[in-house]
Amino acid sequence: MSIFRELQDHQTVRQYTRAAGERLPRWVLPVIVTLVVVSWIPLVFIAKSRVTKSDVPRIQLIPDMDQQPKYLAQTASPLFADHRAMRPPVEGTVARGELDDDDLLLRGKVDGNWSTTFPFPVTMEVMHRGRERFNIFCAPCHGLAGMGDGMVAKRADALQEGKWVPPTSLTSDVVRERTDGELFNTISNGIRTMPAYGPQIPVGDRWAIVAYMRALQRSQNASPNDVPADHQSDLR
Amino acid sequence: MDLTVVFIFRYACGSPGEPPTANRRRNSEPAGVAILGGIYVLVLVVYAASPGTTDVGYQPNQPVPYSHALHAGKLGLDCRYCHSTVEYAAQAAIPPTQTCMNCHKSVRSESPKLLAVRESYATGKPVEWVRVHDLPGFVYFNHSAHVRRGVGCVSCHGRVDRMDVVYQAKPLSMGWCLDCHRNPEASLRPQDKITSMDWTPPEDPVAFGKRIRAEQGLNPSSDCWTCHR
Numbered sequence: 001m002s003i004f005r006e007l008q009d010h011q012t013v014r015q016y017t018r019a020a021g022e023r024l025p026r027w028v029l030p031v032i033v034t035l036v037v038v039s040w041i042p043l044v045f046i047a048k049s050r051v052t053k054s055d056v057p058r059i060q061l062i063p064d065m066d067q068q069p070k071y072l073a074q075t076a077s078p079l080f081a082d083h084r085a086m087r088p089p090v091e092g093t094v095a096r097g098e099l100d101d102d103d104l105l106l107r108g109k110v111d112g113n114w115s116t117t118f119p120f121p122v123t124m125e126v127m128h129r130g131r132e133r134f135n136i137f138c139a140p141c142h143g144l145a146g147m148g149d150g151m152v153a154k155r156a157d158a159l160q161e162g163k164w165v166p167p168t169s170l171t172s173d174v175v176r177e178r179t180d181g182e183l184f185n186t187i188s189n190g191i192r193t194m195p196a197y198g199p200q201i202p203v204g205d206r207w208a209i210v211a212y213m214r215a216l217q218r219s220q221n222a223s224p225n226d227v228p229a230d231h232q233s234d235l236r
Numbered sequence: 237m238d239l240t241v242v243f244i245f246r247y248a249c250g251s252p253g254e255p256p257t258a259n260r261r262r263n264s265e266p267a268g269v270a271i272l273g274g275i276y277v278l279v280l281v282v283y284a285a286s287p288g289t290t291d292v293g294y295q296p297n298q299p300v301p302y303s304h305a306l307h308a309g310k311l312g313l314d315c316r317y318c319h320s321t322v323e324y325a326a327q328a329a330i331p332p333t334q335t336c337m338n339c340h341k342s343v344r345s346e347s348p349k350l351l352a353v354r355e356s357y358a359t360g361k362p363v364e365w366v367r368v369h370d371l372p373g374f375v376y377f378n379h380s381a382h383v384r385r386g387v388g389c390v391s392c393h394g395r396v397d398r399m400d401v402v403y404q405a406k407p408l409s410m411g412w413c414l415d416c417h418r419n420p421e422a423s424l425r426p427q428d429k430i431t432s433m434d435w436t437p438p439e440d441p442v443a444f445g446k447r448i449r450a451e452q453g454l455n456p457s458s459d460c461w462t463c464h465r
Contacts, residue, residue: 039276046284053295053403058370061285068373073327082361132428136314141339151311156343163342195338200320 106203108181108188115181120204122211130212133205137197138170146170146216165193170213171220183210287407295403296366299352308433309397315389315431326378330365333357368402369393375463386424386448390433391416397433413463417456421445424454 060066071077071085080087089095103109105119120126135144143149148167156164168175175183187206188198197206218226224235283289307313315322318335322328333356340350356363369392371377383389389396394405406412416423424445429435437444448454456462 042280043283046280046289050289050292053293055294055296057296058294058404059290061290064372065374066372070373072373073325074330076364083364084362136316140311140313140317151313152339152343155311159343161343161345163345165342193342195334195341199332199334200317202324 104181105207108179108184110181113181114179114185116179118180118207118211120207126208126211127215129205130208130210130215133201134209134212134216137201138209141167141194142170143167145220146213147220167194171217175213176217176221180210180214183213287409287412291407291409292404294368295401296368298366298401299363300365301349301401303400304396304402305398305400315396322379322383324380326376326380328379333363368404369408371408376465377463383430384427385452385454386427386430387416387420388423388425388430388432388435391423395433414458417458417462420454420456421449424448 073086075085076083077085094100100106102119104115104117108115110117134146138146139150140152141148141150143153146169148169150167153164153167157166178186184206186194187201187209188196188203190196201209224232227235307318308315315328318331319328320331320335333353336350336353337357340347340353344350352363355361382392392406392408396402421442422445425432425435425437426448
């Protein structure tokens with residue numbers, strides 16, 4: 001039988017009360033009530049700390065070896081002037097597999113001229129990768145369709161930033177006429193007010209972005225004949 | 237809760253349905269008080285020591301009042317624009333100052349809030365951000381391993397796109413990790429939704445996750461050496 005059903009039975013409650021009243025001294029009930037009330041106080045404090053935020057570092061009840069005297073990625077070290085535990089490679093060293101000897105892949109050049117081809121075949125997989133990377137790194141300024149209407153550009157306009165130069169539309173003739181190597185170089189090293197994205201985007205992804213830019217350009221300068229025959233009827 | 241305990245205590249002293257007799261009560265009362273006190277202390281300790289109390293809600297002050305709610309939420313920047321190593325490395329790197337300056341060279345370039353960023357850019361000394369999500373030194377968590385298998389950012393970091401100042405939203409305790417390692421389905425999502433903060437599966441999350449799990453052949457290990465080396 002449930003406790004609460006039982007409690008609703010007034011007869012039972014009266015019997016309990018009477019039994020207690022007959023046996024216990026008068027001060028017992030107030031003491032029990034006080035204890036019950038006081039016993040809630042720590043629980044309330046704990047509940048509060050569970051739902052509020054605090055800049056006090058987390059409490060480690062059993063510290064074990066939680067904090068070890070070792071350097072993790074991006075941690076600080078008092079040993080070096082710039083307080084970085086991570087050290088840059090000594091100048092002139094080359095990591096394995098990172099020899100800087102592929103002019104086409106790394107600089108977009110063939111015999112000193114901007115390349116008009118890709119260093120690898122452009123497959124559907126490359127295009128999908130390019131779209132994803134474009135949306136992450138380029139769309140904030142250039143917009144999802146490359147027209148220069150990204151969210152950052154819109155915000156800069158709204159804030160009336162004096163130094164802001166609106167991003168170039170990637171589907172404009174100027175950009176369309178650039179070679180693949182030039183576009184790759186622009187992403188890698190920046191141009192005018194656009195910063196260099198080489199440090200942020202791996203080299204293969206930069207090429208994939210160029211491929212996707214070509215798709216965007218074509219989509220904005222297409223004729224009905226570019227649509228596959230079996231989709232022609234969808235145009236109307 | 238206390239009241240419930242009190243009634244349980246009463247029941248412990250007298251069998252239900254039958255009013256307790258004075259004799260029986262007198263004999264069992266000290267034991268009852270001890271049990272009651274024991275339960276209370278146990279509940280208190282477990283409640284107070286749970287990671288939900290000790291760890292969740294840690295929100296340190298940062299050297300720059302950077303708002304994820306503005307950048308990731310309102311502007312919709314993808315997490316990977318700044319945390320660009322998350323798919324390749326164990327660490328979802330705190331971005332270098334250069335990444336901030338990509339935009340802030342020309343947007344809000346005079347803002348006093350960005351003083352520390354400009355100083356870092358000029359001197360080459362890093363901005364000393366305070367780490368929020370800090371696992372014990374003997375845990376070797378790998379971001380890329382999780383992100384590339386379909387665990388989204390929001391599963392462990394909460395709605396960062398709504399946080400002005402980032403705080404720890406999840407317990408990040410061992411039990412919490414193991415819950416997911418043993419039953420990962422509900423936390424799996426397609427690769428193109430990894431950084432989405434508001435994505436919900438089109439059907440039952442477990443059924444959806446089961447399919448992703450089968451497609452990718454995911455079998456998360458709960459062996460000690462998976463995370464402890």
